[in-house]
Amino acid sequence: MIELNKVNLRRGSFHLKNISMEIDRSGMHLLTGETGAGKTSIVEAICGLQAVESGTIDLRGADVTHKDPAGRSIGYLPQDAVLFDHLTVRDNLQFSCQARRWKSLRVRERVDSLAHSLGLVNLLERRTSSLSGGQKHLVALGRALAFEPDIVCLDEPFVTLDAQTREAMIDWFSTYVRENELTVLAVTHQPQWFNATAKTRWNIDGQGNVAKK
Amino acid sequence: MTHGDRNFIKVISVVAAAYVGLLLAMVLANVMLITGDLASAWGTLARPEIQQAILLSLGTSLLSAVLSIWIGTGIAYLVSRERFPGQRLVDFLMDLPIFLPPLVIGISLLILFRRTPLAALDDVLGVAFYVPAIVLAQTVVGVAFVYRTMKATFDSMSTRQERIAQSLGCSRFGAFCKITLPQARQGLVTAAAIAWARSFGEFGPVLIFAGSIRGRTEVMPVSIYLELNSGNLIGAAMIALVMIAIAAVVLFVARAAADEQKISQEGGEQ
Amino acid sequence: MIRPAVTSLILVAVAVALIYRAGAPPSAGNGNSNGSPSTITVLCAAGLSPVMGELTDVFESTAAEDSSIKIDVSYKGSAQLVALHRVAQSGDLLAAADTFYHQPLIDSGLCSPADIVAYQTPCLIVATDAAATGSIDETLLSGKFRTSIPKRGHAAIGRLVASIEGTEKYNSFSRLATVTRETVSQVAGDVDQGVVDIGIAWNTTSLQFENTKSLTVDAWQGYRSSIGVSVLSSSKNVAAAEAFKEFLGGQRAKGILKKHGYLVSDGPGHQGSVEAQP
Secondary structure, X not given: OEEEEEEEEEXXXXXXXXXXXXXXXXXXXEEEEOOOOOHHHHHHHHHOOOOOOEXXXXXXXXXXXXXXXXXXXXXXXXXXXXXXXXXXXXXXXXXXXXXXXXXXXXXXXXXXXXXXXXXXXXXXXXXXXXXXXXXXHHHHHHHHHOOOOOEEEEEOOOOOOOHHHHHXXXXXXXXHHHHHOOEEEEEOOOHHHHOOOEEEEEEEOOOOOEXXX | OOHHHHHHHHHHHHHHHHHHHHHHHHHHHHHHHHHOOXXXXXXXXXXXXXXXXXXXXXXXXXXXXXXXXXXXXXXXXXXXXXXXXXXXXXXXXXXXXXXXXXXXHHHHHHHHHHOOOHHHHHHHHOOOOOHHHHHHHHHHHHHHHHHHHHXXXXXXXXXXXXXXXXXXXXXXXXXXXXXXXXXXXXXXXXXXXXXXXXXXXXXXXXXXXXXXXXXXXXOHHHHHXXXXXXXXXXXXXXXXXXXXXXXXXXXXXXXHHXXXXXXXXHOOOO | OHHHHHHHHHHHHHHHHHHHHHHOOOOOXXXXXXXXXXXXXXXXXXXXXXXXXXXXXXXXXXXXXXXXXXXXXXXXXXXXXXXXXXXXXXXXXXXXXXXXXXHHHHHOOXXXXXXXXXXXXXXXXXXXXXOXXXXXXXXXXXOOOOEXXXXXXXXXXXXXXXXXXXXXXXXXXXXXXXEEEOOHHHHHHHHHOOOOOEXXXXXXXXXXXXXXXXXXXXXXXXXOEEEEEEEEOOOOOHXXXXXXXXXXXXXXXXXXXXXXXXXXXXXXXOOOOOOOOO
């Protein structure tokens, strides 16, 4: 599903060399490592938001190394949410569906169902700038899932939620992943949250070596 | 506030009051002058060529502002977001219309349209000394101001939202329209206001490139020049006051549009 | 993108409508605007604007009744008119403040020799309520008065007076002046607004500025500048240009010129251009 072959990437003075990993089945996969090791860079390279210097990235068996982000159809949850603050929660959630020109009825149903699952029903018409950190995170998660992608990348999911909400959300998300046969790559510092569901765990060390654990 | 802070505020308050007072006094001086002879002031406004000049000024400045916004915003986005050879040169060239004396803009346009092979085209199209020359002269300067404003706006905006929008399925163009432009709206309103104001008051380039032709390329600043030349100081002051009034209305509307945007963005606070 | 595009299109439409509305000249007494009138452009010294305005109005409404010629006038300082014409080379007639300015264009084949239509004489311009001032030396060199002096290189009047008084003395006028100006209108404006007490201008200038009057200078008697009209070689409508030129030399125009203080004479010019020395 997701395959990195000897990927080199550079962001300013930061340099990652010869990253190779292979995720070959659906389900939850974790990427762990110290802060600053380059986890986010790897995920963004997969999503097409970070240019690759050399090496290849394959998705669903096809080489997407030089494809633009839109062409990769990955639902991406950035660590800092990056919501569109000039839009409402609803607009944020339906953004990817509208970009794909879904019929309005289908968009509405999808947004309503996600809002229900994520507990955002009462916030739909609010502008995102007025939300709390946890609410923003949930909106960003919903936005990443809205267009029903089969591959999802999450950067530090559920961190900004309170313990109770987090437990409920991880529970719901695990079910969602299983039912929809999603392939998920999640960057996390808390692998224990996903012990029950994680299929594989990849670790990146301070030298930038990625290994399956 | 410490003693030093209070003094700091005091000093800048005095400077501010002096400057604002000066501006106000300048306007009032015009008002005082025309109240001395209201009849001839109104008489000037009643003349057909002056009324034409008012309409022509409104029309050309509006057209130039719209053109400036589209062109200037496009270039600003390109320079702010892309890396290409000659980028610094482009950035420098965009400042030319700002630091060059307006007369030079006019002369350069005139030479370009009349002393180069473009002259053959100009003979057919009738740009120099006609209304298109006014719009061109105004737009050349307007674009530069829009560029400066919008480049600063785009530079201050993170590219991250655009990138995320692209990962959600938007094209580059789609992200620009749905994310970048709406978020740059404050900047756009400011840029439009500056471009319009510059175009409205543009004199030097218009005088040279469009001529100061009564009733044909006579915009309001040209009217003021012509009235002064024929000794009608009161008429000139009256036209200046009309310009102030028009600008006040337009800039007030622009400010209101910008504020409305701000409020609606901050709205829904808990 | 659709909304800004639509907004822009609406604004453009409004702008074009305004420009179009402005471009349609309000009917100021010319009921014969059917058909497409041929338009000619006169490059005219800014100082002549009041008289030229009246001359074109009269020409358009009466003299050209059959041919329906429309006159556009571009007003600038004479030196600027000529300099810019070398670049632009567009327009039909030239009427500078002095035939001196026509000469370089005539020499380079850009316009025809000038037909002189009127003269004006140099004088001092003072506020209407000013008392008699005395000799030139007393007024312009004593430092007792605030003065506005037209620049020798920019204004025809400056050239003429400098040729009478001598360059050196004229430079002294300029050095002692409160302000030096490019055009005679600016000088008159200074006097009119009370910025200065005294200036050098044409006899016709004070008629345009309500709060001013002219004082003749004995030493300057007999000098004058000649205002001429030339057809420009860039003219695309020579017939119409000639028609207006002819009108400017006619009796009707002479009356109007006289009313504005210009001297008109039917005989050959006495002093000729500003270059003439006594």
